[in-house]
Amino acid sequence: MSVYLIRGGRVVDPAAGTDRRTDVVVRDGVVSDVGDGLDAPDAEVLEAEGAVVAPGLVDLHCHLREPGREDEETIASASRAAAAGGYTSICAMPNTDPVADSAAIVEKVWAAGRAVGLVDVVPAGAISRGQQGLRLADIGEMARSAAQVRIFTDDGHGVQSSLFARRAMEYIVGFDGIYAEHCEDESLAAGGQMHEGERSAVLGLRGIPSEAEELMAARDIALARLTGCRLHLLHVSCARTVELVRRAKAEGIRVTAEATPHHFTLTDAALEGYDPNAKVQPPLRTESDRLAVIAGLADGTLDAVATDHAPHALEEKDQELTFAPPGMVGLELALGLTLTELVEPGHLDLMAALDRLSTGPARLLGLDDHGGPIEPGAPANLVVFDPAARWKVDPEAFHSKSRNTPLAGRPLRGRALHTLFKGRPTVQDGRMSDRELAAR
Amino acid sequence: MIKHLLSMDQLSADDITLILDTAESLRQVTDRPIKKLPTLRGRTVCNLFYEASTRTRISFELAAKRLSADVINFSADAKSSVSKGESFKDTAWTLEAMGVDAIVVRHGSSGAPHQLSNWAKASVINAGDGAHEHPTQALLDLFSMREHFKDFSGLKVAIVGDIMHSRVARSNIKGLITMGAEVTVSGPPTLIPPQVASWGAKVSYDIEPILPGTDVCYLLRVQQERQSEQLFPSLREYAALWGLDARRMKMMPEQSLVMHPGPMNRGVEIGADVSESPRSIVLNQVANGLAVRMSLLYLMLGAPNQEAAA
Known part of the structure; x- marks a missing residue:
């Protein structure tokens, strides 16, 4: 029996389209009451005065590194990082070791997430066996497994063969799955360290042209039209891809897309000091690309903010830029970056921002328990955040096992106060809930 | 400092x-x-x-x-x-x-x-x-040029070859432009980054038209692996189109110089006779x-x- 009264918050609910100051009572895992001046004598009070109450955040794209690289992240540590960042559901990419290309592995990830119990861990399955792009992974068995995999991707790599991509889409459509692409033509991107342009030329670093992404996005959109498969484009980084998605949607093709906080926050200028933490794939691009990504999020062309949380061990990032693996952590920064970079400057209002962080990705993945609406009877997966809180990025304070971010010391606005997962606080007053810690 | x-x-x-x-x-x-x-x-x-x-x-x-x-x-x-x-x-x-x-x-x-x-x-x-x-290569090259030409202002320097992958070219272009020289780059189009113009250098894919107005022709070493990366068809074609041989050297003004950071591929980017001509100051570069x-x-x-x- 657990009862919580979330008192005095501004409830912003993109699923219902409502934005009002009201109280919320959570009882035994579900929202039991929403209204003004609610009184629940048996409830523990979660103060939300001046704060925003919203559906818990949903991340379509993160790397949990388990199995295989438990020194960098585990399902438990990523779950804690996610909860601290306001998330109640995260989608685990399949590029683990071994690759999540069979029912046994996706079920293991799914079950480990349940055992940790801080967020719903939703495994994505690989498209191809071992993510080699040669033979189909056990797509049907993963879809029919306990993990009920809905989204398939070879993320980390794009599917290079157009024929293989077509076959995979044709197969996935039969399971009402989503074909998700890491758009990158590897022949154009080979050896690339950063965005190809003025800065890469000066820095003497091999570039990855925007066209490496654009070409595969265009191909996939054409194949989605051909096959009728749902297509999701991961981490869109450049203006032309945004435009391709916009046109494809106008044409009625079943395509969705996401963008990361780092692509709407940073540009290739972050590479000027050769910081390996600023190396990501796809690379940070130009200011006009950054603005196009923001415009895409604002008009809904891009459906979701997704972190591409990519933890790496210190020794792997602390070496020559050209040897360092690409990626940066994101689960604990996405809410703050969205509020600071998108909402505060007025690119998106709070409702739209929360749609991209929660409702949009929840609907995309078909997660009925997440993304709202916040109404009696709905599962209580919620976040309460202070939109005005000022803080600085401090990698030492991360719950993630990894610290790789070029944003250390950056001032942000807005931070999670309480995260409720299935009606219980995983984070309370900005700290991991003691109850949950004791259970670990 | x-x-x-x-x-x-x-x-x-x-x-x-x-x-x-x-x-x-x-x-x-x-x-x-x-x-x-x-x-x-x-x-x-x-x-x-x-x-x-x-x-x-x-x-x-x-x-x-x-x-x-x-x-x-x-x-x-x-x-x-x-x-x-x-x-x-x-x-x-x-x-x-x-x-x-x-x-x-x-x-x-x-x-x-x-x-x-x-x-x-x-x-x-x-x-x-x-x-x-x-940078120290560029400084020694500037030193070598200054020995022969008192002033960098208006000095016309051609840098020929693989600008794309060359650290020598990047440092020299920056140093020369800082000192007031005029830089033109030449070489296979695949090896000239489109950004060169924004560095303040001119581009001429054809080497011959620029030679009569060149005070210093700076040749870059051709890396064999660029050929296997299909950045140009063959060393023979490279030599034919961009190599500085005696015939081409004659197109340059009388007081002009030929430079090379070494080690040289004789017969590719530089003709053997050119490398040993008095106009070549490759050994001065080393001493400097x-x-x-x-x-x-x-x-x-x-x-x-x-x-x-x-």
Whole structure:
């Protein structure tokens, strides 16, 4: 029996389209009451005065590194990082070791997430066996497994063969799955360290042209039209891809897309000091690309903010830029970056921002328990955040096992106060809930 | 003077002039029977070379020794820390713990000297990093040009070859433009980055039209692997279209010079007869490298109140 009264918050609910100051009572895992001046004598009070109450955040794209690289992240540590960042559901990419290309592995990830119990861990399955792009992974068995995999991707790599991509889409459509692409033509991107342009030329670093992404996005959109498969484009980084998605949607093709906080926050200028933490794939691009990504999020062309949380061990990032693996952590920064970079400057209002962080990705993945609406009877997966809180990025304070971010010391606005997962606080007053810690 | 020399961007025209003037004074030392100054006595310079190099390493070693510094040479294979071997950062810390005053670093990875300067308290001198920069090469080239042409203003320099992958080209273009020279690049279109125009250089894919107006023709070494990457069809075609042979050299003005950072591929980017003609100052470049590196070490490490050299 657990009862919580979330008192005095501004409830912003993109699923219902409502934005009002009201109280919320959570009882035994579900929202039991929403209204003004609610009184629940048996409830523990979660103060939300001046704060925003919203559906818990949903991340379509993160790397949990388990199995295989438990020194960098585990399902438990990523779950804690996610909860601290306001998330109640995260989608685990399949590029683990071994690759999540069979029912046994996706079920293991799914079950480990349940055992940790801080967020719903939703495994994505690989498209191809071992993510080699040669033979189909056990797509049907993963879809029919306990993990009920809905989204398939070879993320980390794009599917290079157009024929293989077509076959995979044709197969996935039969399971009402989503074909998700890491758009990158590897022949154009080979050896690339950063965005190809003025800065890469000066820095003497091999570039990855925007066209490496654009070409595969265009191909996939054409194949989605051909096959009728749902297509999701991961981490869109450049203006032309945004435009391709916009046109494809106008044409009625079943395509969705996401963008990361780092692509709407940073540009290739972050590479000027050769910081390996600023190396990501796809690379940070130009200011006009950054603005196009923001415009895409604002008009809904891009459906979701997704972190591409990519933890790496210190020794792997602390070496020559050209040897360092690409990626940066994101689960604990996405809410703050969205509020600071998108909402505060007025690119998106709070409702739209929360749609991209929660409702949009929840609907995309078909997660009925997440993304709202916040109404009696709905599962209580919620976040309460202070939109005005000022803080600085401090990698030492991360719950993630990894610290790789070029944003250390950056001032942000807005931070999670309480995260409720299935009606219980995983984070309370900005700290991991003691109850949950004791259970670990 | 600057603490680290990572890029020619850091140097103003006045800085470059000071380095070249000091090199000129120091060069007189090399003409003495006892070729040594006490300026850096008790200081330690480490040559940290992750790429094979003969001339640059020897030049730095000799420059430091002529200034009485202690010199350590450390050669290593550049490897990811994931593979076996000590990481770059651990090596930096080890040198730091030994108390070196300057680290001269050559590395195949662009930006490695930048990263090293974040880790080490010692002065870092970039002796060539990936396709980024090779500032001491540019300084010695500027020195060599200044010996023949009093003024950089209006000096017309053609840089020919693989601009895309050349650290020598990047540093020279920056240094020459800072000093007021006019730079035109030429070479296979695949090896000329489209961004060159924004660096202030002109582009001519065809070499012959620019030769009559060229005071210095600077030829870059052709890397064999560029051919296997399909960046140009063959060495034969390269030589035919962009190689400087005697016929083409005759198109240049009489007082003009031919330069090359070495090692040369005779018969490819430079004709054998051209390399041995009086217009070629390749060996002066080598000799001047020593003076320029002495000058840099002197200015960066020498105590300011010590008496001036020579």
